[in-house]
Each structure stands twice: as C-alpha cells, then as structure tokens.
Amino acid sequence: MTQNLTRRAASLPHDHVGDGPDAPESPAIELRSVSARYPSGRLALAEIDLTVRAGELWAVLGPNGAGKSTLVRVISGSLQPSAGQVFLCGEPMASRDRRQIARQLAVVPQAALPPSGFSVREIVLMGRSPHQGAWMRVSEQDDQAVQRALDACGLMSLSDRPVAELSGGEQRRVSIARALAQEGDVLILDEPGAHLDVRHSIELYEVIRREVAERRLACVAVLHDLNAAAQYADRIALLKGGRLLARGTIEEVMTYQKLKSAFEAELYVGVNELDNTRYFLPVRPSR
Numbered sequence: 001m002t003q004n005l006t007r008r009a010a011s012l013p014h015d016h017v018g019d020g021p022d023a024p025e026s027p028a029i030e031l032r033s034v035s036a037r038y039p040s041g042r043l044a045l046a047e048i049d050l051t052v053r054a055g056e057l058w059a060v061l062g063p064n065g066a067g068k069s070t071l072v073r074v075i076s077g078s079l080q081p082s083a084g085q086v087f088l089c090g091e092p093m094a095s096r097d098r099r100q101i102a103r104q105l106a107v108v109p110q111a112a113l114p115p116s117g118f119s120v121r122e123i124v125l126m127g128r129s130p131h132q133g134a135w136m137r138v139s140e141q142d143d144q145a146v147q148r149a150l151d152a153c154g155l156m157s158l159s160d161r162p163v164a165e166l167s168g169g170e171q172r173r174v175s176i177a178r179a180l181a182q183e184g185d186v187l188i189l190d191e192p193g194a195h196l197d198v199r200h201s202i203e204l205y206e207v208i209r210r211e212v213a214e215r216r217l218a219c220v221a222v223l224h225d226l227n228a229a230a231q232y233a234d235r236i237a238l239l240k241g242g243r244l245l246a247r248g249t250i251e252e253v254m255t256y257q258k259l260k261s262a263f264e265a266e267l268y269v270g271v272n273e274l275d276n277t278r279y280f281l282p283v284r285p286s287r
C-alpha cells in the first residue's frame with residue numbers, strides 16, 4: 001500500500017535524490033500542465049498543475065461546468081489528457097493498465113450507484129477484484145477489508161440486503177464502501193455527500209478523514225458544500241472555466257474575493273470562534 005508511494009528511480013523526471021529507506025515519497029498524484037479535451041473538441045481543462053501527497057485530503061471546488069468531474073476522469077485514468085502528464089505514485093499513468101491502476105486508486109464517480117442484483121456485501125467485495133486471482137477466491141485479507149469497509153460506512157446491519165432495495169443515500173454509502181475495500185493509496189470521490197442526510201454526510205466525512213490519517217490515503221474529493229470543504233479538507237483546488245483559479249490552504253483559497261470570482265456570487269465568509277474554521281453563507285442579491 002503506502003510502500004507503493006516510495007520513490008521509483010526510473011520514473012522521476014524532477015529532483016531525483018535516490019532510493020532507499022530515507023528517500024522521500026513520490027506524490028500520490030501529480031498533474032503537470034494537464035489539459036483535457038472531449039471528443040466533441042471542447043477544452044474542459046487547461047494547464048492544470050496539482051500535487052497530492054499521501055495523508056492529504058484535497059477538496060476540488062468550483063461552479064457548475066468548471067471541469068471538476070473532468071479532473072476526476074483524468075486523475076482516475078478514464079480520460080487521457082490532451083496535453084501534459086499525470087503521475088500515479090510516481091509512475092506515468094499512461095504506462096499502467098486498468099488493473100494496476102485499480103490496485104492503487106479507487107474512484108467513486110458522480111451519482112455512482114452500485115449495480116442491482118447483488119447484496120450489499122457482494123457489492124463491497126467487488127472492490128477486492130483488483131487484488132484477486134483468476135478464480136476470484138476470497139482470501140482472509142479480502143474478508144477483513146470488506147468487514148472494515150462495511151463497518152466504516154455504517155452498513156453492517158444492511159450487509160445481507162439486496163442493494164436494489166436500499167435508499168439512494170444508502171446505495172451511495174455502498175459505493176463508497178466498495179471503494180474503501182479496494183484499499184488503494186488514492187481515493188477519488190465526486191460529490192461524496194450527494195444524497196446523504198446531515199448525519200450520514202458528517203459520518204462519511206469523518207470516515208474519509210480517518211482513512212486519510214490512519215492509512216495515509218491521498219484523497220481528492222469534488223465538493224459543492226463549501227462548509228464541508230472548510231471543515232474537512234487540508235487543501236483546496238478552486239476551478240473555473242477549466243483553469244485552476246487558486247490552490248492552497250483554506251485560508252489562502254477560501255476567501256471572499258476568490259470565491260466571489262469563482263462562483264460569481266456574494267458569500268459571507270465567517271470564522272467559527274470555537275474551532276477557528278471558516279463558514280460560508282450565501283448573501284441575497286440586493287433587490
């Protein structure tokens with residue numbers, strides 16, 4: 001797992017300092033001047049530079065159509081950049097096949113719901129397939145990973161239920177549990193809080209934070225909830241029109257001016273005196 005993040009000599013274009021136990025880790029994800037186009041010709045991302053390290057949770061923010069889901073597709077290898085390069089754990093993404101990528105990176109796309117016809121446990125077990133051999137034999141490690149993911153997502157009591165019988169929010173948690181069971185180094189989530197009520201969204205963000213801290217996971221989450229981003233993220237990438245408007249800490253990026261410029265909306269930016277976190281309130285346009 002995290003040993004995959006140790007520096008690999010052959011693939012390091014910059015600042016190579018050698019291998020060995022004290023060698024610094026490669027970034028879990030690195031985008032160098034990445035642009036992306038859809039087959040229609042539309043340029044959806046332009047010259048994105050981003051470095052995500054193990055143990056970091058990045059929130060990707062921006063208005064509708066900014067390029068957030070496109071960024072997820074590029075990082076997860078489902079859309080090839082039209083220019084620039086993506087590195088996963090120090091190696092070019094383009095040199096990996098899908099199975100190799102799936103051992104290191106789990107992705108929960110926007111509005112992803114699990115396939116019907118299976119129980120919750122069976123769906124979560126599907127997350128183990130990149131680690132299983134041709135006969136798909138379930139190992140003790142697979143069982144442990146599935147139990148852990150079910151538990152983390154509060155799904156133990158639902159584990160034998162047919163997934164098709166669950167609510168939208170419960171199905172969303174099953175998709176996230178499957179991604180956790182994959183036990184990669186990198187977790188990519190597109191709007192993980194969608195469909196979740198307030199308790200379950202808090203629980204989910206707590207789970208993600210715990211995974212990031214305990215397993216030194218590198219996580220990139222597309223969020224529309226600015227307050228959740230300010231509560232849980234270490235770093236923010238703010239997109240607009242396919243370009244990175246700003247990236248950095250919450251204090252650097254989630255300012256009145258930068259958010260206004262990105263969203264073209266008035267937001268009140270407050271600071272909670274209890275824990276010093278920022279909060280955001282939409283302000284009605286003057287009539």
Ligand SMILES: Nc1ncnc2c1ncn2[C@@H]1O[C@H](COP(=O)(O)OP(=O)(O)OP(=O)(O)O)[C@@H](O)[C@H]1O
Pocket residue numbers: 038039040042043044062063064065066067068069070071
């Ligand atoms: N399959 C596609 N083919 C062509 N253009 C696309 C495709 N998917 C997205 N786009 C375009 O690329 C741009 C970025 O879209 P993207 O879905 O990445 O935005 P987003 O920031 O995730 O938006 P939202 O917040 O609404 O989900 C938009 O202009 C969109 O119309």
